[in-house]
Amino acid sequence: MAAVKSDIEIARAASKKPIQEIGAKLGIPSEHLLPYGHDKAKISAEFISSVQNNEDGKLILVTAINPTPAGEGKTTTTVGLGDGLNRIGKKAMVCLREPSLGPCFGVKGGAAGGGYAQIVPMEDINLHFTGDFHAITSAHNLLSAMIDNHIYWGNALEIDTRRVAWRRVMDMNDRALRQIVCSLGGVTNGFPREAGFDITVASEVMAILCLASDLKDLERRLGDIIIGYRRDKSAVYARDIKADGAMAVLLKDAMAPNLVQTLENNPAFVHGGPFANIAHGCNSVVATTTALKLADYVVTEAGFGADLGAEKFFDIKCRKAGLKPAAAVIVATIRAIKMNGGVKKDDLGAENVAAVKKGCANLGRHIENVKQFGVPAVVAINHFISDTDAEIEAVKAYVRSMGAEAIVCMHWAKGSEGTVELAERVVALAESGSAQFSPLYADEMPLFEKINTIVRRVYRGSEAIADKAVRDQLHQWEQAGYGNLPVCMAKTQYSFSTDPNLRGAPVDHVVPVREVRLAAGAGFIVAICGEIMTMPGLPKQPSSEKIFLNDAGYIEGLF
Incomplete structure (x- = not known):
């Protein structure tokens, strides 16, 4: 049996096209591409201004269940879906965030997709990229x-x-x-x-x-x-x-979106990179709105699970930029669902249909939450070789009971060939006109009530609690004219609660807000919940210990 290639080996073997050819697919003249080498470029402000009267394409959000150490593959699915849409004849592109060096050398590794659903040049994107x-x-x-x-x-x-x-x-x-x-x-x-x-x-x-x-x-x-x-x-x-x-x-230069390509030579904007657990978790408005003027379908992702990334995408980015998503994809893996059902990471290889059924509660919560925003959703099961037919069928049956559909996707191993069914379903949802998007709360709602609304309707907690000093601070900001701002919740990504070890779909938990920060320039209030840190630490064995240059001068260990 042939050895499975690592992500970086697959990326290094990619048959990349000159970035001018990728730009030409979108109708971007070469004089409006500001190249960084041969395979990446920024888009000029003049070109972006020139396409503002174009009709908008359809915006597809890719989100996920709560992340686990087993992995979900949200970025991989975003890239795979973009390639799949192009494979079935649609003019599509993806819009992603730029990876941070922190998790790249910490616990998470790279963030350019994986397997045969990647954006390239993978090493550059994960390291210094264009210097943004x-x-x-x-x-x-x-x-x-x-x-x-x-x-x-x-x-x-x-x-x-x-x-x-x-x-x-x-x-x-x-x-x-x-x-x-x-x-x-x-x-x-x-x-x-x-x-x-x-x-x-x-x-x-x-x-x-x-x-x-x-x-x-x-x-x-x-x-x-x-x-x-x-x-x-x-x-x-x-x-x-x-x-x-x-x-x-x-x-000035960082403001311009970065154009790269997928392994299948389809265009991708990679621009901006706020985390979704401590920031608002979406790529830039400029990249997304420009992509909508250039493609019929734009696939973008929001960080971590739908309780964080999707909520902020809808309540902050879409609210502020006037975006109206046509459909959403919720990514899950059988392995992650089993972890939400109580299985330990070392035992994920064994079939456990009972744990799958139990863990589906987490997936169901996210389906309900996305639908609360008026956006139709489909579930993408990111396939692993250890998944069994019985486990897959248990997820499909559960999702059907929620009024949605779950589709097995094999983009990691097969690229766009593995996402044709998902792409066709996304097109059907987007073209149905069933999306009736609206944010979760009104601008006029008091700030602490906005926090409580997210806690009750998205996290299913009983209430948010905060010291008098925090409530007084929110009231002072309301008096100063900032009461109409949306709220950006800084909370652990691993759970609907503030306890990262409480998996599944907990209810009636209390969400403590320990600090609030006013981001007046960005235009939102940050509510720091539980023990979340805005400066992470490295794990006991950081990824950086395994990253090095080999004898040929190539990077090893980056994934």
């Missing part, structure tokens, strides 16, 4: 430096150093930097204060880049960032210290 994340990190930390510099040179804006709200960021998992004291070392180094680092994907600058419509909107949003407060608790903004212009300059 570095630009975001630099722009964020420029603002940090300008805040401390302003305070050092007399603090004309009277910023209360105890109320500086702007932390620093880096694109790496580093728990040692979560809480720091800066400006130590004497008078010449400034005024000592407590501070800390978040990971770049949690930066408000990342969210702003992903929600801004163009460069002018980007600069306006950057100016709206609240950097801290005075002693009278009045807000100080990034524009007050004249940081917005320089930040926009650093982000």
Whole structure:
């Protein structure tokens, strides 16, 4: 039996086309492609502006059940579906997020798909790519430096150093930097204060880049960032210290979507990368809206399970950008369903129909939640060789009982050939006109009530709880005119609750909100729940221990 090739081996053997040929498929002239080597390019702002009167294609969201160590394959399915739609004659492209270096060297590995459903160049996409994340990190930390510099040179804006709200960021998992004291070392180094680092994907600058419509909107949003407060608790903004212009300059190129290709030479935009557990979990509005002007079908993903990624895609991205998804795909694996049914990872290879039936409750919850938004859904069973016919049939029967359909997909092993049935079903759903999309809550709803609405209707908890200080802070923001903003829940991705070990479909749990942050530039309130961290740590044995250059100079261990 031939050895199964690793993702990186498959990607390295890809027959890539010059990026100009990929752009030509979308009608992008070569002069509007800003190439980064031969296989990736940015799209010019002039071209994006020129297609705004084109009719929109249909938007398909790919989401998933709650992730488990067994894996779900959401990005792989997104790529496979995009290729499958092209295979059945549709003009389709995919829109994905850029991977972060943190999980790439941590526990998750790469995020460019897998098997024969990948985007390439896989190594570049997973590492430095076109430098977007570095630009975001630099722009964020420029603002940090300008805040401390302003305070050092007399603090004309009277910023209360105890109320500086702007932390620093880096694109790496580093728990040692979560809480720091800066400006130590004497008078010449400034005024000592407590501070800390978040990971770049949690930066408000990342969210702003992903929600801004163009460069002018980007600069306006950057100016709206609240950097801290005075002693009278009045807000100080990034524009007050004249940081917005320089930040926009650093982000000028990063604002342009990145064009790459799938293994089957179909076009893909890869742009922006907020995590869905601590940020809003969607690729950029510019990439998605531009893709809709260029293709008949645009397949995009939202991070982690539908309780986080899909909810934020619907309630934040679609609300703010005026998007109306035509259908949704909920990805599940038999292995992950069995884990939700109580099976340990080491025992997943053995058939266990009873555990499948028990674990289907998690899948069912996500089907119900997506339908709450008025979006028709189909389930994609990402096939593993260990799946048995009885286990697959148990999932299909359960999904039928939920008024939906489950389709086995073999894109990892077969590429687009393995997603033809899914592609045909997605087209049928999208063309049926049955989508009646609407967000979960109204803009006018009070902020804490928005949090409670998500807790009760999406997580099926009994209520959200918060200290008086948190509730008072929300009320103050409402009084200041921010009450109409949506809420971005920062919560563990592994459970509907805030306990990552509570799998399945728990009900009536309490969701503690320990902190709230106002992202005035991005345009949402972040509610930090349970023990979730905005700066992750590395696991005991990080993926970085297995990544190296071989004798031929090729990267090994990246997956």
